[in-house]
Amino acid sequence: MVNTVYDTAGQTPAASPWAAVGVSAFDELLYQAVLNQPDAGAAGWALLTGVSPARVREACNRLLTLGLLQPPDSMGGLRAVDPRVAIRGLIRRRETESELLASTAEEMATAYEAGLLREEPSRLVEVASGEGAIAARLEEMYARAEHEVCLFDTPPYLAPADPQVDLQADLLSRGIVSRGIYSASGLEDPKALSRAFRMVELGEQARVLPSVPLKLLVVDGCRALLPLTASAAGGYCAVVVWHSAVTEALQKLFELAWQQAAPLGQAVDDGGLSESERTLTRLLATGMKDEAVARHLGVSLRTLRRRVSELQARLGAASRFQLGMRASQRGWV
Secondary structure, eight states, rough: OOOOOOTTOHHHOTTTTTGGOOOHHHHHHHHHHHOTTSSSSSHHHHHHHHHOOHHHHHHHHHHHHHHHEEBEEEEEEHOOHHHHHHHHHHHHHHHHHEEEHHHHHHHHHHHHHEEEHHHHHGEEEEESHHHHHHHHHHHHHHHHHOOOOOOOOOOOOOSSSSSHHHHHHHHHHTOOOEEEEETTTGGGSSSHHHHHHHHHHTEEEEEEEOEEEEEEHHHTTTEEEEEEETTTTSSOEEEESSSSSHHHHHHHHHHHHHSSSSEEOOOOOOOOOOOHHHHHHHHHHHOOOHHHHHHTTTOHHHHHHHHHHHHHHHTOOOOOOHHHHHHHHOOOO
């Protein structure tokens, strides 16, 4: 035990580690007395600690509740619990209490933010101007993500994509869910398409629409980042929106788009597709136009349409839509 000077008024010295688990200085002193003189009884422990037997009995009841003493049995009176067992139990109890307190933090923070907004509505939004400021906000939002990040991805791409790819990769490595909806027109850019498939490989859940309404990042359903304007000189800005009816509406917008979007993924080789056919099915699954698919493959429109017709015939599909459905059923896209 740590040697510490105690007073008998029950005050816990600041240096005592017992304070961290809710044990007062006097209760610690009594526990040590019980450990050293287990057969002394209440009267003997009172002499050892310099207090009345009544106060010792009150403290013994507290130590019983804390799990530091075990009640009398047929073998005798009060006994100390093994300190290694008792202290671990106290630590676990405090950890549970701390977790319960932490679980209310989000609810309390929501009420706190709501109060701030009522007092000063301008706190709802924060404008970030310039590439550096926006990059800093992105990094902060990804770092604070706890559950899920939702993303609308569409051109024009005003800043290098690599930093955000790194942030998303780190996010996925932490087990955070990432869902992205890409615009088919944006995926006509080979670099954008490669980046999207790279994110899918890392674990992102990706879908595609012919177009998406805006660029958007929503973190945990309560923080959002939206680009506002951009100039040809590169002076662009974005707005960060904090938890409010606005972020809830943006999350609902994303969910509606998610329901309408088609999955974007890798074709699975079932032994029946060539490499070029797998690539073709992946590109067709993005919903991009034939001209863009042909550019990606480096073939003419005539050759592309012949290859699509061959795949349709192979699957017995009467239309491009039916081709996509049957390819999906086979796990090709």
